[in-house]
Amino acid sequence: MKLSFSPKLSTFLKPSSVTNLHRSFCSSSISSPPPTSLKPQTPLFLKPPIHSAASSDLQKWHDWAKSLASSVGSTFVDLDNGPDSTLLCREIKWLMKDAIEEESEGMENNQRSIRLRVALEELYMLWKQRVEERRPFQYVVGCEHWRDLVLCVQEGVLIPRPETELIVDLVGDVVLGNEGLREGLWADLGTGSGVIAIGIGRILGTGGRVIATDLSPAAIEVAGFNVQRYGLQDVVELRQGSWLEPLKDMEGKLAGLVSNPPYIPSDDISGLQAEVGRHEPKVALDGGINGMDDLLHICKGAASMLKPGGFFAFETNGEKQCKHLVEYMENDAGGSFCNLKIVPDFAGIHRFVTGFHK
16 A cells, blocks of 8 residues: 655754744645545545656655644644644654655656655645644545554544444454344444444454445445445445434344444534544534433434344443443333443543443
8 A cells, every 4th residue: 555765864944944934834824624525535545646756856845844843843732632743743754655656767866756646736735734724634645544444534524533443343242153143234323434334344244234324425425435445335335314314114123233423512622622623524523512412312213223132332422421321221211221331442431332122
């Protein structure tokens, strides 16, 4: 996927140039974010290398990009726990690996030609968007690494988080040795990029299938791109609509139901890291006054959708929401669920609620 390129790092911009860049960064007007497109955008690393640049020009871009990153210091960290200069400099290396195909032979010294997947002018634009507009790096390169997958993501579609990987692990544990679950029909509600549906689809048996739903047309298109890229068209079916509405023909038939719904309290949205609050879709973040609106809605419908013995796993904002969800299922769900558990994420935060339909 990526070919390495090791630029020379011996020369950087003079202090006066760095100061000018910093002034430009602080005073420049912020352009509007790229419009959300229904057509999936090809991730940078999958684009054909139809562009080229002299290595000396690419070195100038690298020095400029690193100087801009260095000018940030800890400003974003102090502001909203955003990226610091060290992380931004790592992202420059990742961006170059995705953008560069190879060095062409026959060119000497600093004039050798470098094949690129994007024009050098666009590299300047992309890095300005990353730093000046706080555009998420995943949107800049058009992909996110998740488990052993590399998934297309773009504006209008939530970026998958590492902790969500555990939902696939939880499903993997319950289908092991349980043929009914392994060969059954599963649903992923609010699929976004299709990440959970794809992860589950790869661990089910030959007869297992996943129906993934999402209200967003952009998300359905991006999920379709990712499903096709991993050859799971016969395993993962996509349906557009709100939560359980597209599954009315599946009542009582689901072997499993999973979801990572919006769960951030409305009042907390404005305090999110700029990469999240400014750029990721609010509809995929805002869970209402206490963050529980969509979680409770899904729970209320889960009992009618799952067949007896069916498994569910829901991601939450933390311990308080987990306890609220479990209390609801124990006291207000008519005794429909059993074996309820609260499961921590990689950081030890109580993140998931799992259980079975009686």
